[in-house]
Amino acid sequence: MIEMIDPRLTRLDLQTGEVPAKTKLDQLPTYEAFVQAKEPRPFKHEGGIHATSINMALIFAKEQYTRRGSCSGIWIISTKDIIVTDITDNSLDIYDRFDEIQDCDGDEYTIFHMTKRGSQHSFAGTVKASSPENALSCAKGNIERKKPVLNIWLVKTANIHKTTEEDKVLWTTTPEKLFREAIDYKTSDKLKQFKEAQRK
Amino acid sequence: MNVQAIKDLLFKIADDQLILGHRSSEWIGLGPLLEEDIAFASKAQDKVGQSLAFYRLLETLGEPEPDITAFSRKSVEFHNSTFVELPNGEFDFSIIRLFLFDTAEHIRFEALAQSSYQPLNNLANKLKGESIYHIMHANEWIKQLGNADDTVERMQRELDYALPYALGVFEPSKFEEELISDNIFSGEKALQVLWQEKIGSILKDTQLVLPSFDGLVPEYGGRYGKHTEHLQPLLSEMGEVIQSDPNADW
Amino acid sequence: MYGGGYLFEKTNTSELENEDQELLAIFEARIARGEKIEPNDWMPALYRKQLIRMIEQHAHSEIIGALPEGSWITRAPGFKRKLGLMAKVQDEVGHGQLLYSAAETLGKTREAMIDDLLSGRSKYSNIFNYPVYTWADSCFISWLVDAGAIVNQVANSKGSYGPYCRALERICIEESFHLKFGHHAVTYLATGTSEQQKMMQEALNRWWPPMLQFFGPPDKESVHTEILMRWKVKMLSNDDTRQQWLDMYVPKIWELGLTIPDEKLKKNEDTGKWEYTEPDWEEFIRVINGNGPCNEERLNVRKTAEKRGKWVRKAILGTAEYKEYVAPLA
Numbered sequence: 001m002i003e004m005i006d007p008r009l010t011r012l013d014l015q016t017g018e019v020p021a022k023t024k025l026d027q028l029p030t031y032e033a034f035v036q037a038k039e040p041r042p043f044k045h046e047g048g049i050h051a052t053s054i055n056m057a058l059i060f061a062k063e064q065y066t067r068r069g070s071c072s073g074i075w076i077i078s079t080k081d082i083i084v085t086d087i088t089d090n091s092l093d094i095y096d097r098f099d100e101i102q103d104c105d106g107d108e109y110t111i112f113h114m115t116k117r118g119s120q121h122s123f124a125g126t127v128k129a130s131s132p133e134n135a136l137s138c139a140k141g142n143i144e145r146k147k148p149v150l151n152i153w154l155v156k157t158a159n160i161h162k163t164t165e166e167d168k169v170l171w172t173t174t175p176e177k178l179f180r181e182a183i184d185y186k187t188s189d190k191l192k193q194f195k196e197a198q199r200k
Numbered sequence: 201m202n203v204q205a206i207k208d209l210l211f212k213i214a215d216d217q218l219i220l221g222h223r224s225s226e227w228i229g230l231g232p233l234l235e236e237d238i239a240f241a242s243k244a245q246d247k248v249g250q251s252l253a254f255y256r257l258l259e260t261l262g263e264p265e266p267d268i269t270a271f272s273r274k275s276v277e278f279h280n281s282t283f284v285e286l287p288n289g290e291f292d293f294s295i296i297r298l299f300l301f302d303t304a305e306h307i308r309f310e311a312l313a314q315s316s317y318q319p320l321n322n323l324a325n326k327l328k329g330e331s332i333y334h335i336m337h338a339n340e341w342i343k344q345l346g347n348a349d350d351t352v353e354r355m356q357r358e359l360d361y362a363l364p365y366a367l368g369v370f371e372p373s374k375f376e377e378e379l380i381s382d383n384i385f386s387g388e389k390a391l392q393v394l395w396q397e398k399i400g401s402i403l404k405d406t407q408l409v410l411p412s413f414d415g416l417v418p419e420y421g422g423r424y425g426k427h428t429e430h431l432q433p434l435l436s437e438m439g440e441v442i443q444s445d446p447n448a449d450w
Numbered sequence: 451m452y453g454g455g456y457l458f459e460k461t462n463t464s465e466l467e468n469e470d471q472e473l474l475a476i477f478e479a480r481i482a483r484g485e486k487i488e489p490n491d492w493m494p495a496l497y498r499k500q501l502i503r504m505i506e507q508h509a510h511s512e513i514i515g516a517l518p519e520g521s522w523i524t525r526a527p528g529f530k531r532k533l534g535l536m537a538k539v540q541d542e543v544g545h546g547q548l549l550y551s552a553a554e555t556l557g558k559t560r561e562a563m564i565d566d567l568l569s570g571r572s573k574y575s576n577i578f579n580y581p582v583y584t585w586a587d588s589c590f591i592s593w594l595v596d597a598g599a600i601v602n603q604v605a606n607s608k609g610s611y612g613p614y615c616r617a618l619e620r621i622c623i624e625e626s627f628h629l630k631f632g633h634h635a636v637t638y639l640a641t642g643t644s645e646q647q648k649m650m651q652e653a654l655n656r657w658w659p660p661m662l663q664f665f666g667p668p669d670k671e672s673v674h675t676e677i678l679m680r681w682k683v684k685m686l687s688n689d690d691t692r693q694q695w696l697d698m699y700v701p702k703i704w705e706l707g708l709t710i711p712d713e714k715l716k717k718n719e720d721t722g723k724w725e726y727t728e729p730d731w732e733e734f735i736r737v738i739n740g741n742g743p744c745n746e747e748r749l750n751v752r753k754t755a756e757k758r759g760k761w762v763r764k765a766i767l768g769t770a771e772y773k774e775y776v777a778p779l780a
Contacts, residue, residue, distance in 0.1 A: 117487075118485075170332060248533055345765055350761070448645075450646075
């Protein structure tokens with residue numbers, strides 16, 4: 001091995017040797033992040049976050065999933081609070097498996113649909129129901145769908161941590177951070193200059 | 201409008217943000233948790249970006265362009281508080297420092313958002329959202345680490361070490377009176393009072409103890425070029441490539 | 451960024467004999483139709499195992515890959531480079547997070563994957579085992595190593611596993627910034643002062659051989675990959691990705707007045723393929739197995755980060771909302 005040339009590392013006391021293997025208790029809880037790019041588009045699933053509180057999950061999701069582009073809101077849900085149905089084959093609607101109920105009451109549930117394999121789940125609507133099963137039946141009767149739904153995620157709305165109107169200030173300067181964008185790195189002028197100098 | 205007074209104000213903010221942003225960037229890729237690494241890296245970029253915005257304001261007041269101002273001065277010419285130049289240490293010191301500094305940063309930007317000096321007013325208003333995120337992040341970490349039985353001792357130790365340096369952030373300027381009377385800025389004293397209240401309110405929800413400020417001796421000097429032995433090596437490293445040929449286009 | 455698809459281990463297809471053949475046929479038909487497999491679908495154990503290995507090693511490459519360029523953040527010349535490089539390295543860590551999440555949907559915890567990285571059971575892209583001596587070396591990586599990764603990532607984003615494809619799509623979008631940033635930085639050096647040009651040329655000379663190896667050994671020497679390609683786990687052969695990269699970037703390198711340290715390098719106008727001096731594949735194997743200039747340092751950095759971070763994770767886990775592990779959904 002060669003000598004270290006990274007100045008950050010030469011300041012650290014680099015440890016050699018074994019690191020004790022992880023135990024089951026080293027795993028952090030998991031949260032799912034949903035982002036609304038711009039009102040009034042639906043909230044769309046972006047991915048998972050490991051954190052130890054819902055606040056921390058929000059703080060992390062904000063940078064992992066919304067450090068570029070526009071954002072008007074984030075929803076964080078503890079993964080274990082999300083109920084997942086089976087997944088069907090393309091062109092088969094999972095709602096075919098449930099009976100329809102029109103008259104619904106109880107806790108509010110938030111419903112997310114996946115309409116294409118490979119795409120993210122996105123917000124479809126809310127229903128009131130006395131149980132998750134009833135929520136699916138209520139959703140069949142009350143939430144409009146234009147395409148077959150392959151897979152549904154549902155969660156009690158009370159379990160969703162949502163950013164507020166005031167939180168929108170968090171994204172004020174995001175569009176100005178052009179140093180994160182390809183557009184800030186144009187080379188055509190430099191290249192042109194170089195080629196002209198070479199011709200001389 | 202006293203240009204010297206305004207430059208004094210702008211320089212100390214720009215230098216604080218640059219040095220702390222640089223220190224924070226040393227953590228990128230080496231953090232305790234992947235997601236935290238990403239959040240920390242954004243805070244570092246925000247601070248360096250903010251310093252750039254303040255150097256650009258200085259340029260409109262006759263200072264050289266930002267790359268020159270930031271990358272070629274020697275430590276005696278820097279106006280950052282000594283707090284921000286201290287080495288990162290472990291995550292405990294780094295997060296305590298961010299908590300103390302970011303709380304001050306937020307209060308400072310809120311004050312400057314009322315400034316009679318319009319360019320500064322505009323800039324501070326724009327940056328408020330970033331500083332809100334910064335304190336959200338720091339407060340959550342302090343809450344969690346400050347309530348975990350095993351870590352309270354080390355967090356307390358770092359807090360006690362950091363506080364005199366943190367007070368150095370509020371070192372009075374030579375132009376305090378004018379800045380206040382011209383409504384450019386509410387002044388360091390006013391900031392410090394709000395800051396003490398704010399950090400107290402966060403810390404009271406943890407097991408950490410905020411000592412009495414009466415017993416603390418602030419580490420002043422940074423605002424007027426008196427720095428620790430840590431600053432010059434930082435600056436030399438920061439300028440290593442650009443100084444190898446300051447006239448080249450990098 | 452990653453030299454994707456090279457698993458460094460054999461694929462034992464006899465394991466398939468124990469699978470339910472009917473379910474296996476449905477599974478393979480779905481892939482042949484171009485539909486994605488999602489986490490709750492049935493899949494053969496071999497698919498699950500190979501995908502975990504592949505995605506995990508891609509994630510490790512991102513995390514380890516953050517170190518060589520990361521070492522130049524504190525020395526980046528000027529605000530534009532400083533901010534750009536911070537953003538780029540942050541993205542690499544972010545990509546690691548996305549990829550670990552995707553692999554987690556297949557049933558392995560992130561911490562178990564990190565264990566495998568630190569113990570050497572799991573590999574990462576070979577190119578990061580080389581030293582980044584100068585600013586120009588860092589710029590080479592930002593441009594050309596990322597360019598290599600993009601060729602793989604674009605191809606694999608059309609693969610069969612939903613979560614991996616979604617992660618790759620996000621990654622590809624961010625990589626376009628990396629590529630431009632890198633090309634911009636290299637351009638300024640190559641068209642700059644004679645010292646800058648010299649620094650860039652020397653970096654290119656150093657990195658050229660490992661760069662050719664980035665795409666993995668020649669197809670004729672690679673471990674059996676037919677099933678991985680049938681299952682759309684690996685979308686392009688090593689030679690195909692290497693050729694694509696040469697075709698796209700050799701002209702751009704020459705355009706900057708830089709020379710490539712291989713006299714044999716030229717495009718055969720009849721076959722349309724690039725000819726080049728075969729890199730030393732024995733060195734590749736030596737380096738992959740731990741004997742490169744920086745292997746030890748890279749892993750020691752990760753081990754140190756783990757050790758330094760352990761008290762933090764332990765502390766916050768103590769006050770965590772709940773303790774059982776839950777895999778991400780998608």
